[in-house]
Amino acid sequence: NITEKEILDKLSDSKYLDSLISKYWFLTDDIKNKDIYYSLEGYLYPDTYEFYETATIEDIFKGMLDNMNNKISKYKEEVKKSKYSIHELMTLASVVQSEGYNEEDFKNIASVFYNRLKTGIPLESCVTSYYGVKKDMTDELLQKDINAENPYNTRGNNPVKMPIGPISMPGAKALDATFNPIETSYYFFVSDKNNKLYFTKTLNEHEKIIKKLQNEGLWLEW
Numbered sequence: 001n002i003t004e005k006e007i008l009d010k011l012s013d014s015k016y017l018d019s020l021i022s023k024y025w026f027l028t029d030d031i032k033n034k035d036i037y038y039s040l041e042g043y044l045y046p047d048t049y050e051f052y053e054t055a056t057i058e059d060i061f062k063g064m065l066d067n068m069n070n071k072i073s074k075y076k077e078e079v080k081k082s083k084y085s086i087h088e089l090m091t092l093a094s095v096v097q098s099e100g101y102n103e104e105d106f107k108n109i110a111s112v113f114y115n116r117l118k119t120g121i122p123l124e125s126c127v128t129s130y131y132g133v134k135k136d137m138t139d140e141l142l143q144k145d146i147n148a149e150n151p152y153n154t155r156g157n158n159p160v161k162m163p164i165g166p167i168s169m170p171g172a173k174a175l176d177a178t179f180n181p182i183e184t185s186y187y188f189f190v191s192d193k194n195n196k197l198y199f200t201k202t203l204n205e206h207e208k209i210i211k212k213l214q215n216e217g218l219w220l221e222w
Contacts, residue, residue, distance in 0.1 A: 001053075002056075002057055002060075006057060007057060008038075010057045010058075010061075011038055011039045011040055012039070014032065016058075017031060017032055017039055020040075020061075020065065024043075024065055024068075024069060025069075025073075025076075025086075026043070026068070026069065026072060026086050026090070027043060027065075028085070028086065028087050030085070030087035030165065031043070031087070031165065033164060033165070035151045035164055036151075036164055036165040037131075037134070037152075037165075040061065040065075041094075041165060041166045041167070041168070041169070042090050042091065042093070042094045042165065042166020042167070042168065042169060042170065043064075043065060043068055043090065043166070043169075044061065044064035044065065044068065044169055045064050045065075045067040045068035045071055045169065045171075046169040046170075046171055047064075047067055049063055049064065049067075051063065071172060071175065072175060072179070075175075075179040075180070078179045078180060079179070087165070088162055089178055089179060090166050090170070091162055091163050091164075091165055091166045091167075092110070092113060092162065092178050093110075093166070093170035093174050093175050093177075093178035093179070094163075094166035094167050094168045094169070094170045094174075095113065095123065095125050095127060095128060095163065095167060095168075096109050096110050096113065096170065096174045096177055096178055097168050097169070097170040097171060097174035098125075098127035098131075098137070098167055098168045099125060099126075099127055099189075100174065100177075100197070101195050101197070102173075103173045103177075105197050106173050106174045106176075106177035107177045107181070107182050108182075108184060108186060108189065108197070108199050109177070109189060109197075110174075110177040110178050110181045110182075111181055111182055111183060111184040111186055112184075112186045112187060112188065112189055112199065113125075114181055115184070115185070115186065115187050116187060117161070117162070119187075121187065122154050122155070122159040122161070123154035123159070123161075123162065124154055124155050124159065125154050125155070126141060126146075126155065127167060127168075128152050128153055128154040128155065128163050128167060129141060129145050129146050129148070129153050129154075129155050129156070130145070131152050131163070131167035131168075132145075132148055132150040132151075132152035132153035132163075133145045133148050133150070133153075151163065151164035152164060152165075152167060184199070185201045186199040186200065186201055187200070187201060187202070187203075188200045188201075188202075188203065188205070188206035190206065190209055190210060190213070191220060192213050192218040192219070192220060193217075193218050193219070193220050194218065198213075
């Protein structure tokens with residue numbers, strides 16, 4: 001019996017968010033940035049839950065945040081050693097989640113993004129463009145969406161270095177790939193129609209893969 005408006009109002013309640021920030025080590029003032037679409041996006045662990053019919057919004061959020069705490073507390077040392085903040089790591093994990101399909105994909109995708117961040121190359125992630133214009137990923141992504149300037153879009157004419165906040169709720173494998181990354185020499189990846197990802201080290205290799213997929217009828221286009 002909880003309405004969408006009640007949920008959105010709660011996500012915008014500054015005092016409520018402050019109470020959560022004081023309780024959960026992984027929540028920071030970053031979630032209160034006025035440009036973030038939904039303050040707890042990325043922090044509510046995606047899982048199966050059981051709640052009483054009388055459960056409040058606070059009860060539900062608490063259950064999901066407690067679950068996230070249980071899942072990522074083991075990475076506290078990794079977070080301390082990282083050059084990125086916990087908010088940036090959660091944001092990156094959400095992009096990894098939205099781009100990948102399996103554990104191996106998540107690991108390689110995270111390595112691509114870390115390599116790009118390290119060398120100053122934009123992430124150029126399509127999923128951030130979708131989220132930035134609030135489009136579902138089953139919708140057509142237009143050139144104007146790719147070029148749209150918003151705090152989430154890592155593509156286009158003026159891409160942000162990293163989205164201002166998470167774009168999805170990352171699961172265990174995407175979180176592990178981000179908090180406990182592998183090292184590769186990959187800087188590019190592309191998906192075919194069958195959701196198979198191809199990882200490459202150079203732009204030349206990347207373009208060859210795209211041409212091969214086009215010739216084989218496996219290129220994903222609208």
